[in-house]
Amino acid sequence: MSYQWDFAPVVANAPLLAQGLVNTLKVTGTSLACGLVLGLGLALMRLSPRHWLGWPAGFVIEVFRTTPPLVQLFWFFFALPLIVGIEMTPFLAAAVTFSIQSAAFFAEVFRGGIVSIERGQWDGALAIGMSRRQALHRIVLPQAVKRMIPAFLERAIELMKTTTLVATIAYADLLFAANEIAQKTFRPLETFTVAALIYFVVITAFSVVARAFERRLAVSGESTVH
Amino acid sequence: MKWDFASVLGNADALLVGLAGTLRIFAICLVLGLSLGLLVGLGRYARTRWLYWPATAFVEFFRNTPVLVQILWFYFAMPILLPFAISPLAAAALGISLNSAAFSAEIYRGGIQSIERGQWDGARALGMTFGQAMRRIILPQAIKRMMPALTNRAIEIFKMSTLASAVAYVELLQQAKLIASLNYNPIEAYTTVAVIFFVLLWPMVQLTYLLERRLKRDE
Numbered sequence: 001m002s003y004q005w006d007f008a009p010v011v012a013n014a015p016l017l018a019q020g021l022v023n024t025l026k027v028t029g030t031s032l033a034c035g036l037v038l039g040l041g042l043a044l045m046r047l048s049p050r051h052w053l054g055w056p057a058g059f060v061i062e063v064f065r066t067t068p069p070l071v072q073l074f075w076f077f078f079a080l081p082l083i084v085g086i087e088m089t090p091f092l093a094a095a096v097t098f099s100i101q102s103a104a105f106f107a108e109v110f111r112g113g114i115v116s117i118e119r120g121q122w123d124g125a126l127a128i129g130m131s132r133r134q135a136l137h138r139i140v141l142p143q144a145v146k147r148m149i150p151a152f153l154e155r156a157i158e159l160m161k162t163t164t165l166v167a168t169i170a171y172a173d174l175l176f177a178a179n180e181i182a183q184k185t186f187r188p189l190e191t192f193t194v195a196a197l198i199y200f201v202v203i204t205a206f207s208v209v210a211r212a213f214e215r216r217l218a219v220s221g222e223s224t225v226h
Numbered sequence: 227m228k229w230d231f232a233s234v235l236g237n238a239d240a241l242l243v244g245l246a247g248t249l250r251i252f253a254i255c256l257v258l259g260l261s262l263g264l265l266v267g268l269g270r271y272a273r274t275r276w277l278y279w280p281a282t283a284f285v286e287f288f289r290n291t292p293v294l295v296q297i298l299w300f301y302f303a304m305p306i307l308l309p310f311a312i313s314p315l316a317a318a319a320l321g322i323s324l325n326s327a328a329f330s331a332e333i334y335r336g337g338i339q340s341i342e343r344g345q346w347d348g349a350r351a352l353g354m355t356f357g358q359a360m361r362r363i364i365l366p367q368a369i370k371r372m373m374p375a376l377t378n379r380a381i382e383i384f385k386m387s388t389l390a391s392a393v394a395y396v397e398l399l400q401q402a403k404l405i406a407s408l409n410y411n412p413i414e415a416y417t418t419v420a421v422i423f424f425v426l427l428w429p430m431v432q433l434t435y436l437l438e439r440r441l442k443r444d445e
Contacts, residue, residue, distance in 0.1 A: 003306060003307060062428075062431075063424065065431070066423075066424050066427045066428055066431050067385075067420050067423045067424050067427070068384075068385035068386075068387075068388040068399070068423055069385065069388075070385075070388040070389060070391070070399060071388055071399055071402075071416065071419060071420050071423055072420070074399065074402070074403075074416050075416045075417065075420055078406065078412040078416055079412045079413040079416045079417060082412060082413050083413060160292075161291075161292035161293070162292070163292075164292040164294040164295055165294060165389075167294070167392075168294075168391075168392050175292070175294060175295055175298070178295075178298075179298070179302075182302060182303075188302040188303045188306065189303040189304075189306040189307065191303075192295070192298055192299045192302055192303040193299070193303060195295060196291050196295050196296070196299055199290070199291045199292055199295055200287060200290050200291050203290040203291065204286070204290045207290065
């Protein structure tokens with residue numbers, strides 16, 4: 001094969017790729033932060049003995065875990081704005097979709113973590129006069145969260161990969177930028193290869209950090225819940 | 227607003243075509259992904275370096291890049307190196323299958339590693355070769371432990387099949403786009419497709435839960 005590789009047009013468009021990477025990290029970070037808060041809320045609703053709290057939370061979790069992320073994204077981008085009559089930007093649609101999706105995932109992690117804390121911890125906290133809320137905040141959650149860290153890190157990495165879906169609704173993430181450059185320069189081979197390598201480097205770096213972190217937790221004997 | 231599902235039902239035939247496309251790519255990727263994954267998983271388990279390193283590189287690369295990037299690479303970039311064109315189905319199936327192979331390889335490897343050393347020793351003591359021991363003794367036991375993770379992979383493959391719409395392969399989501407743009411009914415079109423996916427995936431998710439519970443009980 002006598003194809004002449006030429007990376008110069010891609011290098012010339014490096015700022016576009018860099019901006020794309022920043023936007024990728026922006027969506028990932030926003031969804032992760034919102035997903036954690038929402039996920040804790042969903043988990044607590046689900047653990048609550050009240051059905052009118054538990055069932056809606058269970059419904060949201062099931063729906064978001066059982067439908068494809070791209071269908072969810074399209075629904076939030078194309079359908080929701082018509083129902084509620086608001087202007088939807090690609091970023092907002094992506095952030096909302098991935099936040100709820102992560103929340104559905106985190107809710108199960110939180111629930112598993114909270115359930116994994118021995119009954120005695122609750123009893124002890126209540127016995128020294130704490131309310132259930134205080135026991136949760138001060139005794140149970142701090143122990144549970146430590147056990148959940150590996151699952152959180154793994155999810156963060158998955159989320160970064162999933163955010164490439166935003167390119168299909170024209171949010172200028174790294175993949176969208178690559179697509180633009182490929183069309184502009186007629187160099188799809190070089191552009192998509194470079195984009196794939198950037199993702200590979202960033203995601204590998206994250207997983208190396210995550211694994212090192214997990215090993216440290218494992219040494220301190222706290223990484224019992226996957 | 228008024229919901230108008232009639233405009234979606236009027237296009238039921240288009241949705242059926244989409245469903246057929248979804249099931250086709252799902253079946254292809256399930257078979258290719260899980261069988262390739264077994265090969266790669268065995269390579270990751272091998273002690274021979276020229277088997278171990280390529281298998282490891284494959285797993286690391288495909289696990290650490292987004293599947294949509296892989297699909298677009300196969301669709302837009304790879305044809306430049308090839309003397310022939312790549313269809314949307316081929317590009318999407320390649321991306322999803324190789325990605326699933328990398329993930330299932332780790333499931334197989336973990337499953338095989340979880341079988342106690344003694345099972346190997348016993349099989350070898352009876353005069354079995356490595357291949358025989360693997361086929362007759364180790365894999366049948368390991369498969370049971372891997373079942374929940376493998377059905378979970380199948381669910382992921384089903385969800386990933388929607389990404390094929392990014393290269394205009396005709397599947398459910400692609401048909402929803404078409405129906406929505408022809409009838410100006412995105413709410414109904416996308417809701418219908420979301421419901422279809424939920425109905426198709428729900429039994430698979432329940433099966434995974436069931437297998438997980440059963441495994442926990444048995445061990």
